[in-house]
Amino acid sequence: MSNIEPAPAERGAPGTPRVEVRDLTKRYGSVVALRGVNMELYSGEIVGLVGDNGAGKSTLVNIVAGALPPTSGTVLVDGQPVTFRTPIDARRAGIETVYQDLALAPDLSIWGNMFLGREKVVAGPMGRLGWLDRKEMMERTAEDLDRTKIRIPSVAARVGRLSGGQRQAVAVGRAVAWGSQVVLMDEPTAALGVEQQAKVAELIQTVAAENIAVLLISHNLPQVYEICHRVLVLFRGEIVANLRPSEVDIDDIVGWITGSAVAARRLHGDQA
Amino acid sequence: MSVSDEPREAAPADATQGDSIPAFQRFMERIGDLWTLGVLILLIVIFGIAAPSLFTKAAWLSTSSYAVEYLILAVGQTFVIITAGIDLSDGAALGFSGMAGALVMEHLINSHASDTLTVILGIATMLVAGLLVGLGNGLLITRLKLPPFIVTLGTLTAVTGFTNLLNHGTEITTLPNFITNLGTASILSGWLPIPVLIALAVAVIFGFVLARTRFGLRTYAIGSNEVGARRAGIRVDRHLVMVYAISGLLAGLAGLLVTANFSSATPLAGNNDELYAIASVAIGGASIFGGRGTIFGTFIGTAILSVLTTGLVLTNVAPFWQQVAIGFVVIAAVAIDRVRTRAGTD
Numbered sequence: 001m002s003n004i005e006p007a008p009a010e011r012g013a014p015g016t017p018r019v020e021v022r023d024l025t026k027r028y029g030s031v032v033a034l035r036g037v038n039m040e041l042y043s044g045e046i047v048g049l050v051g052d053n054g055a056g057k058s059t060l061v062n063i064v065a066g067a068l069p070p071t072s073g074t075v076l077v078d079g080q081p082v083t084f085r086t087p088i089d090a091r092r093a094g095i096e097t098v099y100q101d102l103a104l105a106p107d108l109s110i111w112g113n114m115f116l117g118r119e120k121v122v123a124g125p126m127g128r129l130g131w132l133d134r135k136e137m138m139e140r141t142a143e144d145l146d147r148t149k150i151r152i153p154s155v156a157a158r159v160g161r162l163s164g165g166q167r168q169a170v171a172v173g174r175a176v177a178w179g180s181q182v183v184l185m186d187e188p189t190a191a192l193g194v195e196q197q198a199k200v201a202e203l204i205q206t207v208a209a210e211n212i213a214v215l216l217i218s219h220n221l222p223q224v225y226e227i228c229h230r231v232l233v234l235f236r237g238e239i240v241a242n243l244r245p246s247e248v249d250i251d252d253i254v255g256w257i258t259g260s261a262v263a264a265r266r267l268h269g270d271q272a
Numbered sequence: 273m274s275v276s277d278e279p280r281e282a283a284p285a286d287a288t289q290g291d292s293i294p295a296f297q298r299f300m301e302r303i304g305d306l307w308t309l310g311v312l313i314l315l316i317v318i319f320g321i322a323a324p325s326l327f328t329k330a331a332w333l334s335t336s337s338y339a340v341e342y343l344i345l346a347v348g349q350t351f352v353i354i355t356a357g358i359d360l361s362d363g364a365a366l367g368f369s370g371m372a373g374a375l376v377m378e379h380l381i382n383s384h385a386s387d388t389l390t391v392i393l394g395i396a397t398m399l400v401a402g403l404l405v406g407l408g409n410g411l412l413i414t415r416l417k418l419p420p421f422i423v424t425l426g427t428l429t430a431v432t433g434f435t436n437l438l439n440h441g442t443e444i445t446t447l448p449n450f451i452t453n454l455g456t457a458s459i460l461s462g463w464l465p466i467p468v469l470i471a472l473a474v475a476v477i478f479g480f481v482l483a484r485t486r487f488g489l490r491t492y493a494i495g496s497n498e499v500g501a502r503r504a505g506i507r508v509d510r511h512l513v514m515v516y517a518i519s520g521l522l523a524g525l526a527g528l529l530v531t532a533n534f535s536s537a538t539p540l541a542g543n544n545d546e547l548y549a550i551a552s553v554a555i556g557g558a559s560i561f562g563g564r565g566t567i568f569g570t571f572i573g574t575a576i577l578s579v580l581t582t583g584l585v586l587t588n589v590a591p592f593w594q595q596v597a598i599g600f601v602v603i604a605a606v607a608i609d610r611v612r613t614r615a616g617t618d
Contacts, residue, residue, distance in 0.1 A: 103499075103503045105563065106497065116501070118505070130486035135329075
């Protein structure tokens with residue numbers, strides 16, 4: 001059992017969290033992947049989720065994203081309990097997961113990727129036949145990507161020609177354009193160079209500034225420390241710390257991740 | 273917050289990433305479909321010099337009529353290949369639908385049904401027969417999660433067997449006049465046979481479907497990243513069934529035109545056509561790994577094979593050497609395409 005209750009965020013809307021998980025447990029046979037996890041994500045908040053390999057980060061994200069059912073516990077969106085059977089259910093509830101590269105079609109243009117699955121068609125009988133309104137989609141794509149502040153050569157460019165950071169921008173831009181209220185980012189910078197990582201960091205801050213809740217799963221501790229408002233540490237399936245980078249040292253986070261701080265929990269607990 | 277200015281300065285580095293691709297590959301990619309068009313023009317010029325009879329009406333009619341069935345099959349094949357699939361059964365579906373429709377028409381003629389009814393039911397049978405083969409392929413591939421190569425290889429064999437069973441392996445020549453006239457009718461003083469017109473119309477219509485509609489966009493998306501397409505909410509299995517159904521339906525249409533062209537339905541019709549259809553698509557620049565290809569490219573690919581065939585005949589190249597030449601053209605085209613593909617995706 002975690003005895004660390006998540007504190008309400010200073011930033012973002014007070015009151016009801018956008019997404020909340022209560023007493024979430026996931027077992028695989030006798031293996032316990034998550035044990036009584038509580039988490040709250042508020043609008044406009046960037047929350048880092050860190051932990052060693054096997055700590056349960058992916059399991060937690062997959063449950064919130066609708067890709068895995070929990071063994072027990074509740075997921076709430078805007079205070080209402082929800083049951084996600086598929087990631088599509090989660091998307092309808094405004095929760096979008098952005099994977100490194102997975103969701104983009106490299107052979108499609110940027111606008112094609114942005115609108116894939118919810119294409120705009122022209123008005124009239126041609127529209128009923130599925131005739132695409134390419135002009136509208138290109139213009140909307142340019143506007144949406146402008147908000148991410150990452151430069152794109154042209155909305156007609158194939159995604160396969162883009163750099164890693166630009167692809168990440170397209171994936172995030174799509175999530176935002178789809179009206180998502182919560183964006184889960186699973187290792188968004190893992191495959192990127194230093195410059196690109198900085199761009200994605202800026203992108204995440206831009207997204208949060210649009211009052212969207214961001215859950216950032218990352219091994220990139222300096223980045224997490226720099227841009228997150230709160231950092232949750234998972235250790236052996238439990239959230240052992242809920243830290244504010246403004247109040248702790250980066251080495252403290254490392255201590256919680258490796259478990260050396262868990263033993264001394266009481267000493268640090270009141271900081272969390 | 274110290275990051276806020278640095279990324280903007282770094283932006284040009286992003287833009288120049290594309291320049292790390294070797295100039296030759298970028299050149300190849302920029303040429304795109306045009307290089308195949310160049311090859312086509314080159315072939316016409318070379319064969320035209322070697323055999324000026326290439327520019328006669330007879331040569332044009334023989335070439336274009338020959339191209340009809342390959343173009344129609346290749347249009348369906350283009351959709352299938354863009355989804356990273358393959359349809360080895362479309363030639364077999366052509367033969368099957370031609371025989372099935374002819375069998376229905378023969379029975380109706382023998383039982384003195386009206387000509388209109390005979391023609392309508394006969395054509396409907398051909399289209400439905402092709403459609404059923406395609407639907408069968410699509411359902412086997414998506415429901416049983418079997419590789420398209422294996423499924424369509426199986427249906428190629430099985431459908432060919434059914435075709436022979438329909439009339440004990442013999443041809444059917446009892447056909448309504450409408451069908452036989454369809455094969456010889458033409459417009460523009462005989463320069464444009466109706467079957468050629470139909471094939472061109474099919475290419476134009478499906479070219480627009482592929483390039484300008486939601487269905488086309490999703491076809492590319494599935495071939496480019498199937499998991500991503502599913503995550504975007506696209507019903508991938510349903511879409512794939514439709515793509516194979518289109519390929520089958522077009523094989524049925526080709527079966528009609530081949531039957532009309534020869535004024536008979538033979539179980540041998542469509543035999544090996546799938547190889548020419550796939551070759552046309554490959555020459556046209558589609559990637560067998562999915563996500564790439566255009567109907568315009570496929571059209572050029574079909575034209576190259578047709579001109580090559582006519583040209584080799586007119587220049588008196590022995591038939592066996594024609595096969596050898598066509599085989600090497602296909603390999604050369606795909607080899608060039610590989611260079612282009614590599615240029616495209618890192």
